[in-house]
Amino acid sequence: MRGPHDIGGLEAGPVDTAPHDMTFWEKQIDALNMLLGAKGIRRTDENRRYIEMLGHDAYNTLSYYERWTASMSRLLIDKDYITQDEIDAKIADLTTRLGEDMKT
Amino acid sequence: MSGAAALHPGARVLVREDYPPGHFRTPVYVRGRTGVITRKIGDFRNPETLALGRDGLPLKALFEVKFKQKDLWPDYAGAEEDALLIDLYEHWLSTVKND
Numbered sequence: 001m002r003g004p005h006d007i008g009g010l011e012a013g014p015v016d017t018a019p020h021d022m023t024f025w026e027k028q029i030d031a032l033n034m035l036l037g038a039k040g041i042r043r044t045d046e047n048r049r050y051i052e053m054l055g056h057d058a059y060n061t062l063s064y065y066e067r068w069t070a071s072m073s074r075l076l077i078d079k080d081y082i083t084q085d086e087i088d089a090k091i092a093d094l095t096t097r098l099g100e101d102m103k104t
Numbered sequence: 105m106s107g108a109a110a111l112h113p114g115a116r117v118l119v120r121e122d123y124p125p126g127h128f129r130t131p132v133y134v135r136g137r138t139g140v141i142t143r144k145i146g147d148f149r150n151p152e153t154l155a156l157g158r159d160g161l162p163l164k165a166l167f168e169v170k171f172k173q174k175d176l177w178p179d180y181a182g183a184e185e186d187a188l189l190i191d192l193y194e195h196w197l198s199t200v201k202n203d
Contacts, residue, residue, distance in 0.1 A: 001123045001132070002123075006132050008133045009133045043155070045127055045152075045155035045160075046154070046156070046157055048151075049156070052127060079157075
């Protein structure tokens with residue numbers, strides 16, 4: 001009934017309002033998201049729909065930009081720009097080149 | 105009176121109580137609640153169909169609607185006149201008679 005994002009009025013505890021820097025990969029994801037928008041490949045509302053479709057467990061486990069990453073990769077698969085096999089192959093390649101640290 | 109023409113500032117409106125799948129800009133806490141239109145903000149592409157990759161047309165009117173906090177939260181302990189202003193699209197609203 002209620003999407004994972006639609007939490008107005010629910011108990012949430014204290015909000016962390018401390019400013020924090022974005023990591024390099026978060027900036028990359030932000031840039032990629034902007035680029036997909038500029039090229040007309042995805043709209044902001046589509047991104048929101050995909051993020052809300054993650055479900056409660058994933059939504060509440062992933063960080064903000066991890067949600068964006070999950071949303072974008074699924075959207076690009078659904079629209080036939082990339083395949084899951086290509087993503088898996090790239091991850092395997094990076095894991096081999098950069099080592100086991102990648103996995104954590 | 106019904107339909108979009110009945111939606112104007114001062115009109116008392118009921119928010120549709122519906123929980124469809126998809127992307128919506130109407131939070132759960134106002135669904136099924138009654139408020140008053142304070143102003144029309146404009147006509148915009150429909151985010152619900154934009155979210156499906158379509159063009160979002162026809163344009164939908166977006167209204168600012170005022171709710172008493174006491175009408176939204178059963179245990180609200182603040183002042184009687186405390187209110188929430190929220191933007192809602194026309195297709196979530198229907199007019200209701202004034203009390």
